[in-house]
Amino acid sequence: MMNSRLIEALEKCIKLMEEGDPLEDCLIKFPEFAPQIREILNTADNLKSLWIENIPAESMDQNRIKVISQAMRLSSEKVRRRNNATFGWLIKPVKQVSQSLIFLYPVAGRLILSIAIAFLCILFSGGMLITSAKSLPGDSLYPVKRVVEDIRIYFAPSGEIRHEYEDSYSQQRVDEVSKLLGLARVQQISYEGIITSMSDTRWIVSGIPVAILPDTIIVPGTAWINAMEPGMRVEIEGKTSMDGWVIADEIHLREYQYIGIVEDINARYWQISGTTLLVTSKTQVDAGLQVGDEVTILIRSEDRGLLALAILREMHTIITPISSQLPSITPTQNKYSTSENTVEFSISGTLEEIRVNYWIVSGEVIFLVSDTRIDDQLKIGDNISVRYVIEVNGSFTAREIARIENSDSLEENDIQETPNATGDDEDQDASMIDPTEADEPDDDDKSEDPDETPEPLEDDLDR
Amino acid sequence: MLYCQSLGTCNKIVFHALGVYQLLMTDNYSELDGLTSLDPVVITAIHDRYYPDIYRFARFRVGDECTAEDIAGEVFIRLLEAVHNGRGPVTNLRGWLLRTTANIVNDHFRRLYNRPVDDPSEIHENSRDLFLSPEDPVVLSDQAEQKRLIRLALEKLTYAQKLVITLRFGNRFSLEETAKLMGKNANTIKALQFRALVSLRKNIGSDI
Numbered sequence: 065m066m067n068s069r070l071i072e073a074l075e076k077c078i079k080l081m082e083e084g085d086p087l088e089d090c091l092i093k094f095p096e097f098a099p100q101i102r103e104i105l106n107t108a109d110n111l112k113s114l115w116i117e118n119i120p121a122e123s124m125d126q127n128r129i130k131v132i133s134q135a136m137r138l139s140s141e142k143v144r145r146r147n148n149a150t151f152g153w154l155i156k157p158v159k160q161v162s163q164s165l166i167f168l169y170p171v172a173g174r175l176i177l178s179i180a181i182a183f184l185c186i187l188f189s190g191g192m193l194i195t196s197a198k199s200l201p202g203d204s205l206y207p208v209k210r211v212v213e214d215i216r217i218y219f220a221p222s223g224e225i226r227h228e229y230e231d232s233y234s235q236q237r238v239d240e241v242s243k244l245l246g247l248a249r250v251q252q253i254s255y256e257g258i259i260t261s262m263s264d265t266r267w268i269v270s271g272i273p274v275a276i277l278p279d280t281i282i283v284p285g286t287a288w289i290n291a292m293e294p295g296m297r298v299e300i301e302g303k304t305s306m307d308g309w310v311i312a313d314e315i316h317l318r319e320y321q322y323i324g325i326v327e328d329i330n331a332r333y334w335q336i337s338g339t340t341l342l343v344t345s346k347t348q349v350d351a352g353l354q355v356g357d358e359v360t361i362l363i364r365s366e367d368r369g370l371l372a373l374a375i376l377r378e379m380h381t382i383i384t385p386i387s388s389q390l391p392s393i394t395p396t397q398n399k400y401s402t403s404e405n406t407v408e409f410s411i412s413g414t415l416e417e418i419r420v421n422y423w424i425v426s427g428e429v430i431f432l433v434s435d436t437r438i439d440d441q442l443k444i445g446d447n448i449s450v451r452y453v454i455e456v457n458g459s460f461t462a463r464e465i466a467r468i469e470n471s472d473s474l475e476e477n478d479i480q481e482t483p484n485a486t487g488d489d490e491d492q493d494a495s496m497i498d499p500t501e502a503d504e505p506d507d508d509d510k511s512e513d514p515d516e517t518p519e520p521l522e523d524d525l526d527r
Numbered sequence: 528m529l530y531c532q533s534l535g536t537c538n539k540i541v542f543h544a545l546g547v548y549q550l551l552m553t554d555n556y557s558e559l560d561g562l563t564s565l566d567p568v569v570i571t572a573i574h575d576r577y578y579p580d581i582y583r584f585a586r587f588r589v590g591d592e593c594t595a596e597d598i599a600g601e602v603f604i605r606l607l608e609a610v611h612n613g614r615g616p617v618t619n620l621r622g623w624l625l626r627t628t629a630n631i632v633n634d635h636f637r638r639l640y641n642r643p644v645d646d647p648s649e650i651h652e653n654s655r656d657l658f659l660s661p662e663d664p665v666v667l668s669d670q671a672e673q674k675r676l677i678r679l680a681l682e683k684l685t686y687a688q689k690l691v692i693t694l695r696f697g698n699r700f701s702l703e704e705t706a707k708l709m710g711k712n713a714n715t716i717k718a719l720q721f722r723a724l725v726s727l728r729k730n731i732g733s734d735i
Binding site: 070071072074075078082103104106107108110111112113114115116119120123124127128130131132134135136138139141142 | 565567570571574575578579582583586587590592596599600603604607608611670673674677678692695696697699702717718720721724725727728731
């Protein structure tokens with residue numbers, strides 16, 4: 065059995081020799097083990113000769129570079145292996161597709177936008193739009209219908225088409241309310257219509273009975289309008305009831321007319337009797353109006369303010385000198401100058417719009433007066449014939465409006481103007497038309513109208 | 528010097544002016560964490576820290592400088608591959624490296640013994656030392672021969688005996704460090720060392 069003291073003595077001697085003590089000095093400290101450990105310590109001393117003090121720096125640096133490069137290679141391989149494990153099967157085809165579409169990179173943004181728009185168009189041009197078009201207030205798709213209408217109005221290519229859309233959609237609101245009443249559904253609604261009859265508790269607005277309650281708020285619009293009258297266009301806000309009535313919460317005056325004095329004229333705004341009116345390119349304005357003139361204004365009340373639809377000169381006021389080409393008619397006391405001496409013209413066309421004080425026939429604005437004779441049950445789209453006079457300001461005032469029963473001879477939007485000289489003053493006629501053309505019958509005229517058909521007046525065209 | 532604490536695996540990275548940086552780590556687990564991610568900074572620090580021990584171990588056993596360098600390089604390559612394959616060291620990095628070095632040295636000698644032409648007894652000290660040293664070549668040659676005989680005797684020891692002799696005299700690790708690396712207690716290492724020295728003495732005989 066190995067002597068543990070011998071082993072301990074050997075270990076201590078080895079430590080002393082590592083610290084630099086000579087072999088003999090170590091053996092002196094353990095004399096009882098000296099004969100046994102001398103040779104062993106000699107062997108240990110020989111092993112010390114194999115000790116390497118300095119590490120070759122060059123080989124260490126080279127080995128470091130080799131190890132680091134190997135570590136980076138393995139690291140990248142690790143990442144590649146991880147990618148291959150998850151979506152490795154997708155990498156190759158995706159790369160091939162992306163490389164084949166590299167020519168699209170410069171227009172990638174537009175392409176994505178176009179695809180998105182096309183997707184929306186497909187989505188909205190399909191069943192959703194068809195379904196929403198039939199929806200009524202309160203239905204889930206009704207907001208879609210209204211948004212589509214707003215978009216169509218916004219992107220209307222011209223002002224006329226925009227007006228067509230607005231009128232069409234306004235009529236749709238009326239139809240929707242009628243359907244709701246027919247279905248006896250209680251629903252919050254809002255629509256515009258013309259007052260056809262009024263009583264204290266019951267109005268008829270575009271054929272729909274409206275109940276006026278004590279708490280119904282009636283907003284007249286301006287200080288000049290103290291009370292609403294039949295013929296005015298109003299907006300009804302309220303709710304339908306099960307008994308076929310619309311209970312009005314608020315009634316806003318939308319279109320009306322009044323007479324005022326022009327106080328200020330700007331490019332976009334006119335100041336008339338203290339009220340500022342917005343004037344657009346579509347506003348019909350009599351030529352030559354100046355500050356101080358008395359005018360009749362047709363107004364539409366909008367959320368953004370009061371929009372002037374027409375600003376017309378009052379006939380009984382002193383006429384402001386205007387273009388020399390205009391006929392010099394002495395104004396009469398009649399408001400619309402419907403004197404018997406005035407030359408009458410006729411126009412045939414399609415009734416496009418019915419407003420409170422004027423109709424639009426194939427794009428021409430024809431004003432109505434109290435003694436205008438109108439056929440019953442005329443409606444938008446009818447082919448009508450209008451006999452009218454041209455006022456001194458160039459506007460048309462209808463004398464008679466009649467339906468044309470046989471419209472085969474009329475082309476769409478065709479306007480036939482026929483002067484009808486009912487007056488006795490030949491000079492006055494001559495001042496407005498070419499007397500030669502007016503007097504000579506046209507052999508080629510196959511119209512049933514026996515009146516002659518001259519070329520349109522320059523004054524009319526200029527107007 | 529600029530001290531920065533950026534890596535979770537390292538407590539401190541010291542950048543020297545020449546671009547040589549050294550990683551100081553508080554415990555073995557920090558090294559192992561950085562090693563797992565194959566972080567070049569950590570790998571560099573580990574290399575610089577353990578290369579001398581590995582080189583000395585290999586050089587003590589094989590004697591030849593070039594062979595020792597190759598073995599040291601092979602140890603680090605094996606370390607990276609083991610980590611990459613998930614079979615790297617778990618607790619004791621130094622022990623793993625030195626065990627791997629010992630295995631590679633054994634493989635080296637096994638190949639050497641299996642060579643039919645070469646005589647394994649021809650293990651000799653690096654011949655460059657004989658001619659580059661200012662000392663007497665005869666003396667140097669005797670010393671080289673003495674070292675060769677010691678290494679030949681060393682290779683006749685058991686694996687554990689060779690390991691304890693190499694760690695104690697080739698790397699000059701303390702008894703406690705050697706015991707820790709070999710996973711044994713200090714008394715066992717003392718006895719192992721005693722038997723190894725006795726055997727070595729017998730193997731060397733009277734040649735030296």
